Amino acid sequence: MANISPTNTEVWTAAKRIGRPVEAGEAELLATYLGQLTKWNKKMNLVGPSSWRGIFDRLVVDSLFLADFLAGLQLPDKPLCLDFGAGAGLPGIPLRILWQEGDYWLVEVREKRTTFMRSVLGRLKLPGTNVFHGKAEDVLTRLEKSGVQATADLILSRAFMPWEKLLDFIHPMVRNEADRKGMVVILANDPPPGAANIPDGWELGDVASYPAVEDTRYFWSLKVK
Template identity: 65%
Template sequence: MAQTHPALAEIAAAARKLGRPVEDGQAASLTDYLSQLVKWNAKMNLVGPSDWRTIFDTLVVDSLYLADFLNGLDLGNAPLCLDLGAGAGLPGIPLRILWPHGDYWLVESRDKRATFMRSAVGRLGLTATSVFHGRAEDALDRLARHGQHATADLIVSRAFMPWPQLLPFVRPMLRPGGTVVILANTPPPPEPDLPAGWSLADVASYPAAGKKRYFWSLRPA
């Protein structure tokens, strides 16, 4: 039977085992998020794994290392971030627990996942974190109505669409000098194979579920 309520000490120990320790307050928020996700997942099938430990080791792990990767990028003091295809809030919600900078919009077209994210964001009290339920191409219109500037400083994508289609798709959403971060299971292609007008900035790898995963940071050339 899936364990629905991980203990704070278990979350802290799991993070240490991955080589990315978290503070007590962060561990408490991660514990609450995972408890909610496992409970909702039993009814809505939001993610594949059913137990918190597998979710942590295979999905939350990305967020732990992504927080450190973003801290190493030049994103300005208060970046506006779009997380496209945010799903059940992975990597975005655990990321916001660890990396609370700027305004972060979780963009998701599927109703059940958007509903869950709103519940989780509200329960966790995540500041400057919003859920947009709709198509990614409509997100900027909503941002403009909320007084945000018209383009994003950072766009995060994990399996939203294949990268050769993603880069031209997001280009109109990105400000000059903005950054796209792709979460991938493979290293990036050689720079000459990127679409015209894009350059590879930073790349990092990290261990996840016994394999190696990657972050690619790209910018319009």
């Protein structure tokens, strides 16, 4: 049956097949997430693929390779990370199963999706992983009122908005201090533009490609100058 929840072993095998193995405990948490997402997806249409395997191959694959990419970046200890347009928790929730640095906020304006994310995070108990229900432009102001630092060390975006517009949008939100510069990581289907096409105030950082089921995808980081 297409919509059944995966076993831990099935998830472990699927990860190994794409060349990014996971530990047994990580496979268990990923299986829980995928099981909940396929269940909720039947009623709410949270993501396009209907089966756990379709979700894994088309969406979760990004999170597995993203964990390695972020681990290689020069981020500060305990970074503040914002995931814009988090949707049903992709890439953020599978990412946090493998990469748990700092405080991570899943930012989503749609209530049904934030309800799902809070429900599944209640099961997974991932450290430093939070849901923000509201507009992206409001997140730092509201977090600051609750005692969280006022600028982000890392912002993640997959199709939140075109990257050129995104850079203008987030520039005031990213930490810009002499000894601590924030960055954004773009998840894309295309490689980054040449350095001459990067807007003023930003510089291109690390770039990586990785295999998806039907194509090659990319991560690229841009750092505040």
